[in-house]
Amino acid sequence: MSDNRAASVFSKPRVLVVDDSSLMRLYCRDVLERGGFEVEQAINGIEAMEKILGQSFDLVIVDVNMPRLDGISFIRALRAHASSIAALPTLVMTTEASSQDREDARAAGANFYLVKPVAEAELLRHVAMFIGGRS
Amino acid sequence: MPFVKRNPGAAAADKKPDSLASHFTDLGSPDEEGRWRAARALGGKVEAVSALAGALARERVPRVREAIMTALMRVGDDASILTLLPYLCSQDAGERGAAIEALQALPEAIAPFLPKLFADSDSDVRILATELARNLPAEEATRVLCALIQNEQHANVCAAAIEVLAEVGTDDAVPALQACAERFAGTAFVPFAVSITIARISKTES
Amino acid sequence: MADSESPPGAVHVTQDDVRRLCEFIYRRTGMSFNDNKRYYIDRRLSERMAATGAGSFRSYFATLRSDANHEIEHLVNAFTVNETYFYREDHQLRCMTSDLLGRIVQGKKREDPIRIWSIPCSTGEEPYSIAMWLMENWPEVDSHNIEIVGSDIDTRALNLAGAGIYGSRALMRLPRDVIDRYFARIEADQVQIDAGLRDSVQFTRANLIDASDMARYRGFDIVFCRNVLIYFDDASRRIAAENLYDCLRPGGYICLGHSETMSRISPLFGVCRFADAIVYQKPEAGHVG
Numbered sequence: 001m002s003d004n005r006a007a008s009v010f011s012k013p014r015v016l017v018v019d020d021s022s023l024m025r026l027y028c029r030d031v032l033e034r035g036g037f038e039v040e041q042a043i044n045g046i047e048a049m050e051k052i053l054g055q056s057f058d059l060v061i062v063d064v065n066m067p068r069l070d071g072i073s074f075i076r077a078l079r080a081h082a083s084s085i086a087a088l089p090t091l092v093m094t095t096e097a098s099s100q101d102r103e104d105a106r107a108a109g110a111n112f113y114l115v116k117p118v119a120e121a122e123l124l125r126h127v128a129m130f131i132g133g134r135s
Numbered sequence: 136m137p138f139v140k141r142n143p144g145a146a147a148a149d150k151k152p153d154s155l156a157s158h159f160t161d162l163g164s165p166d167e168e169g170r171w172r173a174a175r176a177l178g179g180k181v182e183a184v185s186a187l188a189g190a191l192a193r194e195r196v197p198r199v200r201e202a203i204m205t206a207l208m209r210v211g212d213d214a215s216i217l218t219l220l221p222y223l224c225s226q227d228a229g230e231r232g233a234a235i236e237a238l239q240a241l242p243e244a245i246a247p248f249l250p251k252l253f254a255d256s257d258s259d260v261r262i263l264a265t266e267l268a269r270n271l272p273a274e275e276a277t278r279v280l281c282a283l284i285q286n287e288q289h290a291n292v293c294a295a296a297i298e299v300l301a302e303v304g305t306d307d308a309v310p311a312l313q314a315c316a317e318r319f320a321g322t323a324f325v326p327f328a329v330s331i332t333i334a335r336i337s338k339t340e341s
Numbered sequence: 342m343a344d345s346e347s348p349p350g351a352v353h354v355t356q357d358d359v360r361r362l363c364e365f366i367y368r369r370t371g372m373s374f375n376d377n378k379r380y381y382i383d384r385r386l387s388e389r390m391a392a393t394g395a396g397s398f399r400s401y402f403a404t405l406r407s408d409a410n411h412e413i414e415h416l417v418n419a420f421t422v423n424e425t426y427f428y429r430e431d432h433q434l435r436c437m438t439s440d441l442l443g444r445i446v447q448g449k450k451r452e453d454p455i456r457i458w459s460i461p462c463s464t465g466e467e468p469y470s471i472a473m474w475l476m477e478n479w480p481e482v483d484s485h486n487i488e489i490v491g492s493d494i495d496t497r498a499l500n501l502a503g504a505g506i507y508g509s510r511a512l513m514r515l516p517r518d519v520i521d522r523y524f525a526r527i528e529a530d531q532v533q534i535d536a537g538l539r540d541s542v543q544f545t546r547a548n549l550i551d552a553s554d555m556a557r558y559r560g561f562d563i564v565f566c567r568n569v570l571i572y573f574d575d576a577s578r579r580i581a582a583e584n585l586y587d588c589l590r591p592g593g594y595i596c597l598g599h600s601e602t603m604s605r606i607s608p609l610f611g612v613c614r615f616a617d618a619i620v621y622q623k624p625e626a627g628h629v630g
Contacts, residue, residue: 021294022298022367022368023331023332024294024324026327027327030327043371045608046612047371047602049612050614050619065263067235068236068604068608069604069608070228070229071228072228073197073228073608095262096291101228104227104228116294117294117323117324117325118323119322119323120323136476136537136538138472138489139486141543143545152553175552197608198608198609201608205579236575239575272403272407273406301361302361302364302406336361
């Protein structure tokens with residue numbers, strides 16, 4: 001039994017949006033689907049890990065503040081994983097005030113960060129930056 | 136058959152329970168496992184609150200930290216809440232999350248602290264505090280969250296309050312939500328969030 | 342009290358009401374429903390609204406949020422299959438023999454027993470299923486000592502488990518030859534499980550959130566804790582998770598029910614995905630938890 005969906009050039013790029021806020025997940029999904037991406041959701045870092053282990057993603061967008069497994073701890077766990085998921089590109093979403101979070105996210109291995117609230121164009125531009133690079 | 140039937144309780148039952156004093160000592164143990172055990176054993180013990188507070192201030196291992204917070208949550212009095220509250224300002228995202236989770240389990244006890252939290256000068260604290268309104272009765276949650284967003288200048292704080300209102304809000308929240316959407320019309324997210332929330336919480340015509 | 346005899350669907354529920362309900366369920370339990378499951382939700386919601394005498398979605402949702410009369414449990418029950426039978430969720434049993442036991446055995450001396458716990462075990466179907474499955478599917482079953490413990494808070498259920506008598510409905514997932522090997526018919530619609538298996542499982546009373554109860558259980562390699570934590574409130578889940586953590590050996594595994602996820606329970610365990618199941622693992626000795 002395999003749930004793995006190979007991300008090929010013929011299928012849409014797949015993004016996992018991880019945020020405790022249902023409205024933020026909905027917003028990101030709306031924006032990204034209109035931008036031609038396929039979107040899955042998770043509510044915290046543990047659920048994100050469950051999904052990543054079962055499905056193929058091209059990018060993970062993860063909020064910092066989530067219950068049970070926060071975004072930064074999640075990225076550390078991801079980067080420490082024995083399999084290829086360790087290389088998954090990650091975009092972190094932080095609030096304006098949290099400069100420490102940005103440093104911690106970088107140190108944990110995040111590829112980039114966005115400051116909430118994220119405008120549509122900015123979200124799409126950054127997602128494309130990290131997905132466009134795949135061969 | 137290869138199965139061995141053995142009563143698991145047999146050996147452990149003979150063990151004498153440790154004293155409170157020994158648990159206090161173990162809270163300071165250099166051994167992570169010892170601190171974990173001590174924190175768990177002291178769960179709900181009102182006389183342990185200040186020892187737990189001290190241990191929490193020193194603790195760096197996440198699971199022990201959370202066990203100490205669980206122990207404090209199980210006491211649930213004002214002293215344990217006051218111990219947990221400063222961790223909402225922590226620079227460590229995991230520590231903030233753990234504190235919120237512990238406090239979320241105490242909706243009645245935390246309610247009197249909400250006005251002060253919503254007036255905190257740190258916007259991240261105000262954001263986290265909105266979660267604490269989620270388990271309040273709908274009318275009270277609506278009242279405190281609307282009071283927050285009425286004067287709130289920070290988009291992310293409003294966003295967090297709107298998220299909770301989408302679950303718990305009554306239609307009394309609609310005017311404050313609309314005003315919020317107007318105030319933050321320059322952002323894409325806030326008007327989006329408001330329109331979904333209003334659709335969810337408005338009274339339906341029967 | 343509203344007239345509970347009103348016809349189903351009499352109370353108007355909008356699409357937005359359903360979205361609000363779904364988000365609540367998703368947040369609390371991890372269960373999500375895509376659009377083709379919406380009719381399923383509508384029916385269950387109508388049933389629960391009628392059962393609670395709710396005159397509007399708003400009043401039902403308030404009842405649900407406050408968990409009055411364990412309404413969350415009733416709603417979740419409406420969405421899950423609650424019947425207990427042998428070889429329920431057998432993909433986890435398959436995972437046990439295909440993936441978990443090999444790893445567990447590697448870390449053990451030959452004479453160390455393999456310890457498996459079923460909690461809650463209810464009337465015994467789960468621990469007996471584990472025993473039968475091992476006999477039927479694990480080639481190494483005779484090379485090891487295996488301890489299987491079944492625990493529950495309900496002593497009446499435990500007594501029934503010890504007696505090992507079941508209706509034929511409980512056998513519905515068992516292959517014919519397995520039934521013949523391990524069960525004897527005692528009445529028209531009653532079978533009893535083989536004495537050898539009854540002697541293979543230790544049944545005990547235990548409460549997941551009572552730390553002193555749980556302190557008696559240590560060193561387990563696999564715990565099956567299925568379809569109980571989903572009903573606990575947040576505080577009880579945390580406590581149960583901490584207790585279960587202590588009951589496992591480092592590197593030991595815990596299996597939850599198919600509608601359950603550690604993401605709604607505790608960060609103590611790592612996520613492991615195998616071909617047949619997602620299971621959770623207590624960190625190995627020497628690893629950061």
